[in-house]
Amino acid sequence: MNTELIILVVEDEPEVLDAIVRDIELFEPTFRIEATQSAEEARELLDEIKEQDNRVALILCDHVLTGESGVDFMTELPDSAPTKGIRKILITGQAGHDDTIKAINKAGLHHYTAKPWKPEELQKVVRDELTQFIINQHLNPLPVMGVLNAGELSDFLRTSSQLTDL
Amino acid sequence: MKSLLKILPLSSIISLAAGVIAFFIPLLVLPDTIAPDLQIACGLFLIAAIYYIAQPVPIYATSLLVMFGAVLTLTTEAPFQPGIDTVQQFEYTDDDVIVLPDGMVYNDAVFTVENGIASKVSVTVLSDVNGKVTVQLPEGREVSTLASDAEYAQRRSTALMAKDIFATMASPIIILFLGGFMLARGAVKYNLDTNLTRILLKPFGEKPSMIMMGLMAITALLSAFMSNTATTAMMMTMIIPIISKVDPKDKFKVGAALSIPVAANIGGMATPIGTPPNAIVIAGLNQRGIDIAFSDWMMLATPVVLILLVVSWVILRFMFKADIKQIKLSVDSIFDTSIKAIGLYLIFGLTVILWITENQHGISSSMVAFFPVTFLSLTTILDKEDIRSLPWEVLWLVAGGIALGLVINQTGLAKFLISLIDWNLFTALLLIFSMAFLALMMSNFLSNTVTAALLVPIGISIGLNTDIAGYNFIIGAIAIGLASSCAMLLPISTPPNAIAISTNLLDTRDMTKFGIVIGIVAIIVLTLASQIYWPLFF
Numbered sequence: 054m055n056t057e058l059i060i061l062v063v064e065d066e067p068e069v070l071d072a073i074v075r076d077i078e079l080f081e082p083t084f085r086i087e088a089t090q091s092a093e094e095a096r097e098l099l100d101e102i103k104e105q106d107n108r109v110a111l112i113l114c115d116h117v118l119t120g121e122s123g124v125d126f127m128t129e130l131p132d133s134a135p136t137k138g139i140r141k142i143l144i145t146g147q148a149g150h151d152d153t154i155k156a157i158n159k160a161g162l163h164h165y166t167a168k169p170w171k172p173e174e175l176q177k178v179v180r181d182e183l184t185q186f187i188i189n190q191h192l193n194p195l196p197v198m199g200v201l202n203a204g205e206l207s208d209f210l211r212t213s214s215q216l217t218d219l
Numbered sequence: 220m221k222s223l224l225k226i227l228p229l230s231s232i233i234s235l236a237a238g239v240i241a242f243f244i245p246l247l248v249l250p251d252t253i254a255p256d257l258q259i260a261c262g263l264f265l266i267a268a269i270y271y272i273a274q275p276v277p278i279y280a281t282s283l284l285v286m287f288g289a290v291l292t293l294t295t296e297a298p299f300q301p302g303i304d305t306v307q308q309f310e311y312t313d314d315d316v317i318v319l320p321d322g323m324v325y326n327d328a329v330f331t332v333e334n335g336i337a338s339k340v341s342v343t344v345l346s347d348v349n350g351k352v353t354v355q356l357p358e359g360r361e362v363s364t365l366a367s368d369a370e371y372a373q374r375r376s377t378a379l380m381a382k383d384i385f386a387t388m389a390s391p392i393i394i395l396f397l398g399g400f401m402l403a404r405g406a407v408k409y410n411l412d413t414n415l416t417r418i419l420l421k422p423f424g425e426k427p428s429m430i431m432m433g434l435m436a437i438t439a440l441l442s443a444f445m446s447n448t449a450t451t452a453m454m455m456t457m458i459i460p461i462i463s464k465v466d467p468k469d470k471f472k473v474g475a476a477l478s479i480p481v482a483a484n485i486g487g488m489a490t491p492i493g494t495p496p497n498a499i500v501i502a503g504l505n506q507r508g509i510d511i512a513f514s515d516w517m518m519l520a521t522p523v524v525l526i527l528l529v530v531s532w533v534i535l536r537f538m539f540k541a542d543i544k545q546i547k548l549s550v551d552s553i554f555d556t557s558i559k560a561i562g563l564y565l566i567f568g569l570t571v572i573l574w575i576t577e578n579q580h581g582i583s584s585s586m587v588a589f590f591p592v593t594f595l596s597l598t599t600i601l602d603k604e605d606i607r608s609l610p611w612e613v614l615w616l617v618a619g620g621i622a623l624g625l626v627i628n629q630t631g632l633a634k635f636l637i638s639l640i641d642w643n644l645f646t647a648l649l650l651i652f653s654m655a656f657l658a659l660m661m662s663n664f665l666s667n668t669v670t671a672a673l674l675v676p677i678g679i680s681i682g683l684n685t686d687i688a689g690y691n692f693i694i695g696a697i698a699i700g701l702a703s704s705c706a707m708l709l710p711i712s713t714p715p716n717a718i719a720i721s722t723n724l725l726d727t728r729d730m731t732k733f734g735i736v737i738g739i740v741a742i743i744v745l746t747l748a749s750q751i752y753w754p755l756f757f
Contacts, residue, residue, distance in 0.1 A: 199723035
């Protein structure tokens with residue numbers, strides 16, 4: 054019944070994948086973290102997520118994946134269930150100029166994080182992006198306020214009629 | 220079935236079904252001696268209570284269901300209204316004198332029934348012995364079909380019309396709230412609320428206890444005119460930067476975060492537009508011909524508000540002692556000086572002044588409320604997007620509460636329910652105390668407005684249908700209404716509590732500890748006010 058909000062991580066190197074997941078662990082269990090090693094695996098997971106009526110709030114994607122590029126994969130994510138309004142973060146050490154342009158213009162990238170990253174920096178980026186997701190999608194901010202930007206979400210409550218005296 | 224369960228959890232399906240069954244139970248169980256309109260009203264009350272309490276559907280939707288049910292079954296033009304049993308054979312003792320069972324005569328009148336519509340015929344009662352009433356019809360008046368239950372026929376002949384039910388959605392108190400909503404929307408749009416907070420917080424200095432006092436005073440003041448929820452959300456954006464300067468282990472953090480919802484809940488009691496339960500009280504009294512002016516309400520409620528605020532401040536300081544000695548606030552207000560913003564300040568100020576001086580100029584508060592509604596639109600200070608974003612469902616929720624009150628009074632349901640209890644056991648003091656306590660307990664788990672909508676009509680009817688010495692139903696209704704705003708036990712008790720808990724600045728245990736104490740204090744203060752202070756007015 055309750056829609057789960059998911060953070061999807063796509064990274065082909067297992068050690069790096071573990072590092073990302075570990076650094077953003079503090080967002081669990083408010084958000085469910087799903088780790089995948091390829092675009093193919095991520096696609097299967099998206100089907101499953103759609104089936105269960107859950108939503109992907111954020112994707113953290115490496116650029117260099119086996120088979121296809123992270124930018125290409127994010128470009129094809131539709132703005133409909135389960136990735137409606139999804140926030141996109143590219144984590145990469147070696148994206149060229151062209152890839153970067155494509156990522157911003159075509160994939161609608163929201164943030165570009167260079168490897169290696171500092172855990173606090175990644176956490177801040179993830180927190181900011183998830184906060185934006187909640188606000189843009191007009192979701193109930195109360196369940197997520199504790200792990201996201203409480204001030205910004207309070208202001209959203211103040212200016213929207215999300216929550217009223219009943 | 221499986222796909223249905225996906226949309227609706229099992230608990231919702233059960234409570235939805237229970238509501239429907241409960242609607243029909245009075246019709247099946249109650250004896251025929253109970254009039255059919257009363258049985259229907261009883262069913263409506265039960266389904267409303269179940270849906271309001273279990274909330275398988277949003278509570279404003281339940282309000283709409285109440286109105287829909289009433290329009291469909293209880294109004295004079297209702298397609299499914301109950302019929303009226305009739306008698307066609309009478310015992311004549313003279314040309315115009317008939318002998319009838321006493322149930323067929325009510326207040327010196329009998330009721331003829333034609334096409335299911337009752338109309339009154341005044342008669343002269345000649346004698347009334349052994350359940351037989353001898354009446355003389357008016358000269359030249361012949362009757363063929365008479366209602367067998369005159370009291371019921373009397374009610375049907377003066378039943379609510381559909382437009383009376385619809386009118387609850389635009390009743391004066393709803394217009395008053397609409398005015399409040401427009402002002403609040405404007406205040407948020409042009410940041411009047413945040414700037415006022417900043418400017419008002421400055422004089423309170425840098426001591427933590429004084430800052431907390433300032434936060435509470437401002438929250439209470441704003442929530443008296445804006446929604447408690449929006450005020451709490453706004454204040455949270457204010458205190459998060461303040462609290463971030465404090466050591467995470469310092470209890471001041473908890474106290475400050477808790478002081479906001481507490482002050483918002485309490486502040487909402489101060490004016491009629493502060494919070495919806497106040498509207499239920501005012502509308503309920505209004506149905507009995509008692510008008511409470513904006514300023515009168517403030518006179519009645521403000522002392523209670525002030526006492527509760529001061530007590531809360533003292534308890535919060537004691538329970539959550541601050542280690543930090545001084546907090547530097549960097550709160551500069553930047554007032555919007557665009558023409559529209561200034562227009563809003565003027566309209567806001569003028570409206571509030573007109574509200575609190577109602578007794579001096581005599582213009583009713585709902586009429587005054589129509590001023591911001593009109594002029595904020597006329598000046599496009601609020602545009603159509605703003606108007607669309609008003610919390611209309613709150614107005615529907617309140618309207619449904621008012622309609623429920625109308626129905627249970629008009630059908631005599633309130634009177635019937637009250638007749639089930641032996642009120643001689645109660646003194647006025649005990650009655651007010653128990654009703655305030657019940658309201659407090661219910662509103663800790665239910666919506667404050669729903670609590671008021673279920674209890675206020677009963678509190679009023681007890682006053683009108685029993686003779687408990689010293690019980691004034693006006694005071695009873697006010698005590699119930701205000702007690703509904705004192706629920707601070709749990710995050711679910713009110714939206715302001717839910718916001719405070721969601722910030723993770725405090726945990727539920729802190730809230731509950733404080734909520735128990737302030738709940739007890741509130742009941743004592745309300746009971747005392749009902750004995751000492753409010754009787755000065757009524």
